[in-house]
Amino acid sequence: MSMISIKNVSKWYGDFQVLTDCTTDVKKGEVVVVCGPSGSGKSTLIKTVNALEPFQKGDIIVDGTSVGDAKTDLPKLRSRVGMVFQHFELFPHLSITENLTIAQERVLGRSKDEAMQKGLHYLDRVGLKAHAHKFPGQLSGGQQQRVAIARALAMDPIAMLFDEPTSALDPEMVNEVLDVMVELAQEGMTMMCVTHEMGFARKVAHRVIFMDRGCIVEDCAKEEFFGNIDARSERARQFLSKILQH
Amino acid sequence: MDFSQIIPAMPGLVDGMLMTLKLLALSVVGGVALGTVLALLRLSSNPLLSGFAKAYVNYFRSIPLLLVITWFYLAVPMLLNWITGSFVSIGAFTSCLVAFMMFEAAYYCEIVRAGIQSISKGQENAAYALGMNYGQAMRLIILPQAFRKMMPLLLQQSIILFQDTSLVYAVGLMDFLNAARSKGDIVGLPHEFLIFAGAVYFVISFGASLSVKRLQKRFAV
Ligand SMILES: Nc1ncnc2c1ncn2[C@@H]1O[C@H](COP(=O)(O)OP(=O)(O)OP(=O)(O)O)[C@@H](O)[C@H]1O
Ligand SMILES: [Mg+2]
Numbered sequence: 001m002s003m004i005s006i007k008n009v010s011k012w013y014g015d016f017q018v019l020t021d022c023t024t025d026v027k028k029g030e031v032v033v034v035c036g037p038s039g040s041g042k043s044t045l046i047k048t049v050n051a052l053e054p055f056q057k058g059d060i061i062v063d064g065t066s067v068g069d070a071k072t073d074l075p076k077l078r079s080r081v082g083m084v085f086q087h088f089e090l091f092p093h094l095s096i097t098e099n100l101t102i103a104q105e106r107v108l109g110r111s112k113d114e115a116m117q118k119g120l121h122y123l124d125r126v127g128l129k130a131h132a133h134k135f136p137g138q139l140s141g142g143q144q145q146r147v148a149i150a151r152a153l154a155m156d157p158i159a160m161l162f163d164e165p166t167s168a169l170d171p172e173m174v175n176e177v178l179d180v181m182v183e184l185a186q187e188g189m190t191m192m193c194v195t196h197e198m199g200f201a202r203k204v205a206h207r208v209i210f211m212d213r214g215c216i217v218e219d220c221a222k223e224e225f226f227g228n229i230d231a232r233s234e235r236a237r238q239f240l241s242k243i244l245q246h
Numbered sequence: 247m248d249f250s251q252i253i254p255a256m257p258g259l260v261d262g263m264l265m266t267l268k269l270l271a272l273s274v275v276g277g278v279a280l281g282t283v284l285a286l287l288r289l290s291s292n293p294l295l296s297g298f299a300k301a302y303v304n305y306f307r308s309i310p311l312l313l314v315i316t317w318f319y320l321a322v323p324m325l326l327n328w329i330t331g332s333f334v335s336i337g338a339f340t341s342c343l344v345a346f347m348m349f350e351a352a353y354y355c356e357i358v359r360a361g362i363q364s365i366s367k368g369q370e371n372a373a374y375a376l377g378m379n380y381g382q383a384m385r386l387i388i389l390p391q392a393f394r395k396m397m398p399l400l401l402q403q404s405i406i407l408f409q410d411t412s413l414v415y416a417v418g419l420m421d422f423l424n425a426a427r428s429k430g431d432i433v434g435l436p437h438e439f440l441i442f443a444g445a446v447y448f449v450i451s452f453g454a455s456l457s458v459k460r461l462q463k464r465f466a467v
Contacts, residue, residue: 047371050375052374075374075377075379078374078377080377082375083371083375085368085372089368089369089372091372091391092391093391093394102376103376106382106386107376107378107382108377152376155376155377
């Protein structure tokens with residue numbers, strides 16, 4: 001069953017075409033890694049999935065709902081898709097527990113108790129229950145990102161989108177975040193992850209998408225992507241040789 | 247110089263100060279509320295709404311406050327009279343209050359707009375990604391952060407307004423300055439009373455200004 005279905009999506013900023021005829025599919029329980037050079041449109045593509053970025057052509061179907069349809073209740077659709085950002089984007093004026101509960105209460109209409117219980121459950125899962133009463137500014141980058149993941153999970157999402165979740169982190173904090181993501185993937189969460197962490201891709205991805213200049217250049221099974229390098233496009237091989245060097 | 251007559255005049259002066267503070271408080275609350283609405287309109291992607299807000303701000307920032315006060319005092323009752331056909335008196339206090347709110351809103355609008363713009367797009371995206379609508383994202387996420395950042399500027403603007411409330415003498419409202427002047431005239435000591443009033447304005451404004459600076463420093467760290 002297809003959870004996210006991107007069909008011939010194109011997007012322009014004025015004259016500049018950011019996305020060109022992008023088509024791909026993420027099945028339920030599938031983990032898809034999106035990689036590609038800077039400026040190739042990875043963030044833009046992933047943000048079209050929950051309509052943070054509008055697009056002019058094509059359509060995206062998320063669990064049967066069309067994102068491009070003007071009649072779609074976008075806030076409702078977004079509340080069902082979790083998103084984790086490069087710069088965490090915890091709300092700095094709210095405590096960790098408030099960060100975890102505010103959308104559950106205001107968007108999903110859950111009671112204070114239920115929201116708190118759920119929030120603390122996921123905070124515990126990412127190993128940060130002891131920090132519940134703190135504010136985001138008091139946590140390290142890696143801890144903030146784990147809270148951000150817990151915040152998204154507390155909404156009981158049908159899929160999770162990650163936009164370079166580890167690239168703003170100090171190297172020693174990358175793994176604590178990746179560990180949480182690996183666990184999620186292994187539990188069968190549907191995930192679309194923009195990341196250059198090829199170790200993560202190798203470990204849990206089912207498919208790898210490579211983008212260049214707004215186009216999806218490669219879209220194949222992980223084994224094929226990493227195992228049969230010679231069959232990859234010139235651009236993909238260049239990119240891989242650069243990031244796999246170290 | 248004889249300042250002794252100020253003591254017996256105190257009750258009247260206190261009443262005047264209460265009037266000034268009441269006018270100030272209501273004008274700040276109304277002005278910030280209206281200014282926030284204007285800021286949201288100004289940032290709207292709808293050119294009609296943002297154009298209206300821009301015109302409003304430019305207009306009120308280009309005319310003297312005294313003109314707005316007298317205009318509201320004289321013209322608005324006339325306008326109401328013309329519309330409703332009967333004589334409606336809105337009174338000096340209400341007309342001054344409306345004038346201050348509408349005038350100050352233009353200045354608060356620019357402060358609030360800058361405050362909203364200082365909050366990163368990422369925060370807005372995170373709010374939307376959690377399913378919040380525009381109103382929730384603004385009310386729960388963007389504005390609380392923006393107001394925290396702009397508090398010093400809002401307070402500075404309100405200190406200026408505290409001084410500007412004295413312009414209500416033009417329509418005969420008994421604020422602190424007007425009370426001091428009339429008391430001074432009655433006892434025949436206008437200079438002493440005006441010097442005293444000046445000292446009071448200075449102490450309050452300067453003291454408030456210093457506390458805002460201290461607040462700013464504390465929030466900065
Ligand atoms: N608001 C905008 N207006 C115009 N161009 C934009 C805008 N946002 C992004 N772009 C351009 O669109 C292209 C794709 O941007 P995007 O952020 O999707 O790239 P990316 O693959 O995520 O890159 P990175 O690895 O640097 O995050 C870039 O060339 C960028 O300059
Ligand atoms: Mg990006």
